[in-house]
Amino acid sequence: MVEFDGNTKKILLAHGSGGKLTHRLIKSFVKKFASLPLAKLDDSAVLGFKGKLALTTDSYVVNPICFPGGDIGKLAINGTINDLAMVGAKPLYLTASAIIEEGFPLLELERIVDSMKKAAQAAGVEIVAGDTKVVEKGGADKIFLTTSGVGSIDSGIDISSKNAQVGDRIILSGTIGDHGIAILSARENLNFRTKVKSDSQPLNGIVSEILKVSKKVHTLRDPTRGGLATTLNEIAEQSKVGIEIEENKIPIKEEVKGVCEMLGLDPLYIANEGKLVAFVPEKDCEKILNVLRKNRYGKDANVIGRVVSQHKGRVVVKTSVGGERVLDMLTGEQLPRIC
Amino acid sequence: MCLAIPARILKIENNLAIVDTAGARREADIRMVKDVKVGEYILIHAGFAIEKVRKKEAEETLRLFREMG
Amino acid sequence: MKLIDEFRDKALAERLLSKIKEFGSLRANIMEVCGTHTVVIFKQGLKGMLPDNINLLSGPGCPVCVTSQEDVDKAIELAKNREVIVTTFGDLVRVPGTNSSLEEEKASGADVRVIYSPRDALRIARENPAKKVVLLAIGFETTSPLIAASVLDARKEKMGNFFIFSTHKLIPPVMEALLESREVKIDGFICPGHVSVTIGSSAYRHIAQRYKVSCVIAGFEPLDVLQSVFMLLKQIKQNRAEVEIEYFRAVKTEGNRIAQELISEVFETADVKWRGLGIIPNSGLRLRKEFSEFDAEKELRLRPRESKENPDCACGEVLRGVKRPTQCKLYGRLCTPEEPYGPCMVSSEGTCAAYYKYS
Numbered sequence: 227m228v229e230f231d232g233n234t235k236k237i238l239l240a241h242g243s244g245g246k247l248t249h250r251l252i253k254s255f256v257k258k259f260a261s262l263p264l265a266k267l268d269d270s271a272v273l274g275f276k277g278k279l280a281l282t283t284d285s286y287v288v289n290p291i292c293f294p295g296g297d298i299g300k301l302a303i304n305g306t307i308n309d310l311a312m313v314g315a316k317p318l319y320l321t322a323s324a325i326i327e328e329g330f331p332l333l334e335l336e337r338i339v340d341s342m343k344k345a346a347q348a349a350g351v352e353i354v355a356g357d358t359k360v361v362e363k364g365g366a367d368k369i370f371l372t373t374s375g376v377g378s379i380d381s382g383i384d385i386s387s388k389n390a391q392v393g394d395r396i397i398l399s400g401t402i403g404d405h406g407i408a409i410l411s412a413r414e415n416l417n418f419r420t421k422v423k424s425d426s427q428p429l430n431g432i433v434s435e436i437l438k439v440s441k442k443v444h445t446l447r448d449p450t451r452g453g454l455a456t457t458l459n460e461i462a463e464q465s466k467v468g469i470e471i472e473e474n475k476i477p478i479k480e481e482v483k484g485v486c487e488m489l490g491l492d493p494l495y496i497a498n499e500g501k502l503v504a505f506v507p508e509k510d511c512e513k514i515l516n517v518l519r520k521n522r523y524g525k526d527a528n529v530i531g532r533v534v535s536q537h538k539g540r541v542v543v544k545t546s547v548g549g550e551r552v553l554d555m556l557t558g559e560q561l562p563r564i565c
Numbered sequence: 566m567c568l569a570i571p572a573r574i575l576k577i578e579n580n581l582a583i584v585d586t587a588g589a590r591r592e593a594d595i596r597m598v599k600d601v602k603v604g605e606y607i608l609i610h611a612g613f614a615i616e617k618v619r620k621k622e623a624e625e626t627l628r629l630f631r632e633m634g
Numbered sequence: 635m636k637l638i639d640e641f642r643d644k645a646l647a648e649r650l651l652s653k654i655k656e657f658g659s660l661r662a663n664i665m666e667v668c669g670t671h672t673v674v675i676f677k678q679g680l681k682g683m684l685p686d687n688i689n690l691l692s693g694p695g696c697p698v699c700v701t702s703q704e705d706v707d708k709a710i711e712l713a714k715n716r717e718v719i720v721t722t723f724g725d726l727v728r729v730p731g732t733n734s735s736l737e738e739e740k741a742s743g744a745d746v747r748v749i750y751s752p753r754d755a756l757r758i759a760r761e762n763p764a765k766k767v768v769l770l771a772i773g774f775e776t777t778s779p780l781i782a783a784s785v786l787d788a789r790k791e792k793m794g795n796f797f798i799f800s801t802h803k804l805i806p807p808v809m810e811a812l813l814e815s816r817e818v819k820i821d822g823f824i825c826p827g828h829v830s831v832t833i834g835s836s837a838y839r840h841i842a843q844r845y846k847v848s849c850v851i852a853g854f855e856p857l858d859v860l861q862s863v864f865m866l867l868k869q870i871k872q873n874r875a876e877v878e879i880e881y882f883r884a885v886k887t888e889g890n891r892i893a894q895e896l897i898s899e900v901f902e903t904a905d906v907k908w909r910g911l912g913i914i915p916n917s918g919l920r921l922r923k924e925f926s927e928f929d930a931e932k933e934l935r936l937r938p939r940e941s942k943e944n945p946d947c948a949c950g951e952v953l954r955g956v957k958r959p960t961q962c963k964l965y966g967r968l969c970t971p972e973e974p975y976g977p978c979m980v981s982s983e984g985t986c987a988a989y990y991k992y993s
Contacts, residue, residue, distance in 0.1 A: 373938055416750055419590040474644070484587030487570045488609070489750065490982070547647035547856040549679020552993040557971035568670055569776065569828050571637040586814055587635045594753065597892045606637055607832065611723075611769045612751025616831045616890055620664060622883035623637055628858055630646045633653050633864075 230336040231255040237330040237495060242360025251358060258339045259346070263319075263354040271354035273319055277378040280315035282306060286371040291338070293412040295423030298371055299341035301499060304426045305450070306375040307349045309432040312446045312502065314385040315377030319347060323357040325370040338369065349428035351375070382441055388442040390465035394533040395511040397504045399432065399518055400425070400526040402454050403482040406496030411485070418488065422481050426457075427500035432517075432524045436504065439513045445505035452556040453495040458541045459555040469541040471531030471553070495556045505533065570620045574603050584609060616621035636748040641855030647683075650860040655685055657867045663689045663819050664866055665812075665955055667805060668826030669696035669983025675991040676732055678856040688863065691818065691955040691990070693907065694808055695826060697773045697801075698725045699953060699979040702907040703941040705801045705905040706731040706977075711936060712768050712799060713744040718934065719762060720746045722770040728980045732942045752784040759788070759796040768930040771798040777827040778802045778919055779893035782900035785921070785928050797930035800920055803906060805829050806837050807917035813845040818955045822848040822866035824859065832897075834889025838877045847873040853881035900925055909943075909977070910950025949976040952985050959986040966990065 227248045256264055263271035284305050291298040303320065310317040322342060326335065346353050404425040411420045423448045429448060436443060445465070449457035452550075454476075462469045478493050486493050500523065506514050511529060518524030541553040572593070580596045593608035593615045598607055607614040609614065666672060672692045675681050694700045713720045720736065727736045727748060737889055740746040745765070752769060760768035771781045773984060782800060788796040825838060830851045838849045848869035852862035861931070862880045869876060879885050882956050886934045897919070898933060904920025921929050943949075947969070948962035959965045964975050971987055974980035979987050 294991045402817045417591065417754070421588055480635065481588035484585075484589035487590065487635065487638065488572075488586055488589055490568045543679075545678045545856075546644060547678050547680070547683075547860075548644050548651075549681075549683045549856075551677060551679040551682075554971075557991075571682075574856065585834070589663070594780075597890060597896070598781060599892070610776055610828065612753045613783065614894065615779070615828065618637055619883050621757055621775075623640075626858075626861075626880075627646075628862065628882055629976055630643075630650065630861060631930050633646075633649045 230332060234330055235334065237326050237328060237360055239328050239360055239362065239451075240277070241424055242358065243324075246564050248358070250387035253340060255273050255356060255358070258343050259353045260343075261352045261354050263352070264356070264444065271294040271319070273354065274479050275378065275560040277380060278548055280310050280313050280377040280379055281374070282309040283372065283374040285310065286373070286392060287367065288409065289367060290409075290412045291368055293424055294408045296426045297338055297546060298369060299338035300345045301426050302371040302373045303342050303345035304350070304428050304499065306373040307351055308429045308502075310375050311430040312448055313379065313383070314433065314443070314446065315379045316434065317351045317377040317430050319352055319354045319377055320346065320377050321355040321374045322353050323372040323388040324384040325359050325361060325366050326493060327368050328360055328363045328365045330368055335369070339532055342454040345428065383437065385443055385446050387445055387447060387461050387464040390461055390467050390505040390533050391444055391469055391507070392535045394505040395508050395529050396469065396471065396531040396533065397506060397511065397515055397518065398454070398528055398530045399429075399502045399504070399524045400478065400500070401479045401482065402449070402498050403476045403478055403486065403493035405499040406453070407482050407485050410489075416489070418485065420481050422479065422485065425470045425498060425500035427523050429500065432521050435517045435521060436514050439517050440506065442507050442510055443504060443514075444507070446502055447450045448502045449498050451497050452505070453493070453497060455488055455541070455553050456555045458553065461505065462541050463539050466538050468534040468539070469531060470534050470544065471541065472544045475528055475530045477526045477528050494553065570616055571606045572609045574601060574605055574607060577603060578599070582607070582614065599603040635812070638855065639676045640855070642855045643857065646857055647860060650857065650864060651683055654860065654864050654867060657705060657871060658825065660867060660871055661687050661689070662821045662867060663691060664822045664824060664863065665691040665693045665818075667693040667695040667809060667819050668829065669699070669981070670828075671695065671824055671826065671852065671859065672988050673948050673983050674854055676858055676988040679992075680856060684863065687917070690787060690987040691748055691820070693812065693955050694911065694953040696978070696981050696983040696985070697803065698729060699949060699977045699984050700803060700908045701729070701772060701801050701911070701977065702909050703732060703768060703943045704907065704939055707937050707939040707941045708931070709770050709799060709940070710734050710736060712930060713739040713746050713935060715934060717766050718745070719758060719765045719767045720744065720757055720770065721767060722746065723772060724748050725981045725983070726770055726772060727978045728974065730980070732740060732939070739986075743842050752780050756784055756793070756796060757791055763795060766795050766933065767795070768934075768954070769798045770800055773799045774803060774805050774826070774829050775832040775897070779832060780897040782896040785900050785925055786896070786971055788928060789925070797928050797933050798921070799930040800901070802919035803908065804899070804903070804919070805916050806833070806841060807914050808908065808911065809838075809841055811911060811914045811917070813841070813847060813952060815954070818848055821870050822850070824862050824866070825849050825851040825859070827851060827853045830881070830885045832890050832893045833883060835877045835879050835887050837889065842875045842877050848875050849877045851879045851881050851885050853884070869909065899935060910953040920953075928942065943977050947976040949978040949986070952978050954991040959989040962986070
């Protein structure tokens with residue numbers, strides 16, 4: 227008996243009590259995710275493993291849960307896959323836990339589960355363990371997801387935010403600001419229309435292509451909360467280097483620029499969910515750029531700057547008119563301003 | 566304090582216009598700008614049009630920049 | 635983006651810059667009085683591009699920064715009232731008052747909502763008939779016509795739950811106050827482009843004539859600012875004190891008559907207190923008696939507050955162009971954007987914030 231096709235339309239507290247409804251709900255998840263370890267319904271998944279292990283976890287509380295280009299499910303799966311890819315790991319297994327608010331429509335839950343399945347399949351990763359809890363109305367905002375992931379790292383790969391070196395070139399894999407703007411546009415209070423979609427996508431594919439042509443990648447990071455500016459600052463601090471970037475080289479969609487101008491936002495601080503920055507030695511830069519541009523997830527890739535020995539820990543931007551300014555980390559929340 | 570951006574008028578209905586800036590669309594109250602037509606550019610500040618951006622004058626401004634030096 | 639990108643062209647910027655450098659060692663103190671100009675100058679790195687003989691000063695052009703501590707405290711008091719929904723433009727939310735801030739009140743359960751347009755405030759009032767919706771009406775002459783229009787709309791719809799708390803201020807009076815005080819030698823003003831869209835270039839004529847100060851009304855793209863600096867240097871070199879319009883694609887001599895009429899229908903001028911500058915006569919706007927039913931202060935009986943500013947906070951002097959942020963005791967050590975002591979650090983257009991973030 228599968229819950230998603232059943233008679234109940236909403237999540238009830240009983241779905242979280244451990245009894246028959248819980249079992250029906252779990253079986254529905256298992257059927258969707260089609261994973262052998264998961265189907266065993268043991269308390270833990272027992273898995274084979276080789277090499278160095280990468281382990282990560284993340285929670286997703288995005289509001290609204292559905293937005294142009296995706297939903298919380300797609301975001302969660304891609305997010306965890308990307309965290310693994312950023313240390314050069316091949317993502318292997320994921321877990322998914324859901325905390326669901328009483329009254330949440332099952333139809334919407336099914337949609338989210340379908341998104342998770344699709345995202346996992348697209349990236350070639352299995353969801354092997356999970357959990358669901360139900361809380362009373364008001365105890366959670368519709369649905370919260372937590373995902374963990376394990377991946378394996380081949381020997382010889384040492385990718386970390388601490389490894390950026392003076393002389394490295396900085397490659398950005400595509401346009402920035404898409405995700406944050408898509409989320410903003412789906413919030414009612416700002417009242418604007420745009421075609422911008424979230425860029426939530428798995429990056430493990432392009433990372434493995436990069437690693438095929440170069441074993442000397444120093445740093446990979448995906449600029450999520452706080453945007454590109456915050457990520458670059460973190461790397462500058464952790465690697466104790468200076469970073470210089472050129473405003474004109476940063477790929478940004480016209481529509482994203484338009485919304486940012488309108489609301490007084492800076493695209494450099496807006497969240498992304500399907501982009502990476504790569505810090506690579508100069509001699510490997512061109513071939514890495516080519517490999518990115520050939521892939522649909524990296525077609526707008528561009529070299530945006532380099533690592534320098536001056537102003538350690540700080541990021542400096544060469545502006546569009548040729549001036550210079552320091553690019554700080556995000557402070558507080560970026561609120562739409564007019565004055 | 567005066568964040569206002571040029572936006573192109575797509576549609577006019579009474580005192581409201583639908584405007585576009587590089588694909589981003591909003592509604593704007595146009596009671597402060599008379600005689601505007603679809604296709605013209607207006608300056609939008611906090612949901613209101615505060616003035617027309619005159620295309621000829623914009624081009625003239627750019628020409629002045631280019632004639633420098 | 636049309637009508638924006640062309641005004642950010644690097645090659646044209648270089649040309650303008652070389653024309654500016656042709657003035658050699660001509661010393662000039664040039665002040666801008668608009669927060670948006672402060673941001674463009676810092677964000678585009680224009681200050682660093684200009685030669686040392688040009689001293690670019692930031693004046694009291696950030697409306698949040700010049701709001702008095704008393705007014706900030708009154709806004710916070712409004713938020714504490716559980717009958718009230720406070721609607722505000724983003725910047726005011728984090729400004730520290732004597733004891734609290736709107737952000738802190740929100741975290742304690744106050745209904746404080748950030749809006750993009752006064753139309754949003756009207757919508758919130760319509761959707762919440764049982765609440766009193768107060769719009770924190772802040773800003774200069776670019777924004778006050780919009781607030782006036784919204785008050786007129788509220789009257790037309792016979793809305794009984796919409797109020798404004800006006801802290802609107804006017805630019806020409808503060809320019810005069812700065813010149814009168816003679817604290818800083820000002821050779822030229824970069825005048826605010828969008829305020830001037832409303833008030834026109836004629837509004838500055840008496841200032842230029844009386845105080846022999848050159849004025850150029852500038853747009854907000856980097857090329858606009860560079861061109862305006864060039865025009866000011868030319869005036870200064872030729873000993874002219876005139877009002878010129880660089881931003882003539884939007885600014886007219888007479889300004890926007892409809893906007894001016896909206897302001898005068900709903901508001902009258904008042905003597906108001908500016909942070910760092912004290913009370914300047916006829917420098918603010920308050921609702922006319924006929925519109926007093928929309929006055930939040932009256933409706934909610936706001937009492938005058940015992941407001942205190944931090945004695946080490948140099949916002950006042952920074953706003954007058956007397957001190958640079960780096961000369962404030964608190965700057966960078968105790969006062970940072972994450973933990974601001976004064977509005978100049980927390981507002982996105984504050985001079986201290988601009989210094990801290992961009993240099």
